Amino acid sequence: xxxxxxxxxxxxxxxxxxxxxxxxxxxxxxxxxxxxxxxxxxxxxxxxxxxxxxxxxxxxxxxxxxxxxxxxxxxxxxxxxxxxxxxxxxxxxxxxxxxxxxxxxxxxxxxxxxxxxxxxxxxx
Numbered sequence: 001x002x003x004x005x006x007x008x009x010x011x012x013x014x015x016x017x018x019x020x021x022x023x024x025x026x027x028x029x030x031x032x033x034x035x036x037x038x039x040x041x042x043x044x045x046x047x048x049x050x051x052x053x054x055x056x057x058x059x060x061x062x063x064x065x066x067x068x069x070x071x072x073x074x075x076x077x078x079x080x081x082x083x084x085x086x087x088x089x090x091x092x093x094x095x096x097x098x099x100x101x102x103x104x105x106x107x108x109x110x111x112x113x114x115x116x117x118x119x120x121x122x123x124x
């Protein structure tokens with residue numbers, strides 16, 4: 001039960017952080033290019049890599065708190081960080097082909113999904 005509570009709190013904070021950062025970056029750089037999302041995804045990926053290793057190898061956190069931070073907080077901030085961490089782990093395990101396939105499929109199928117959803121929404 002505590003894990004779910006930690007994820008809910010972390011997710012709320014992560015979503016608020018995403019919203020705040022989106023507004024800040026768009027106020028500075030505008031909306032002509034998705035700088036806000038790009039910066040959120042890059043920062044989230046960095047934080048996932050950093051905190052994943054720190055909380056696994058150096059810091060002692062309860063499993064509930066670790067899950068609340070990584071799954072809740074960073075999951076609410078960006079799911080891209082999870083994608084990047086999974087790609088990193090595949091590469092670290094020597095599965096370069098699987099990592100490349102995962103990147104290509106994620107980007108390609110993600111675009112197809114976004115395009116398909118937008119098309120459907122516009123044409124219903």
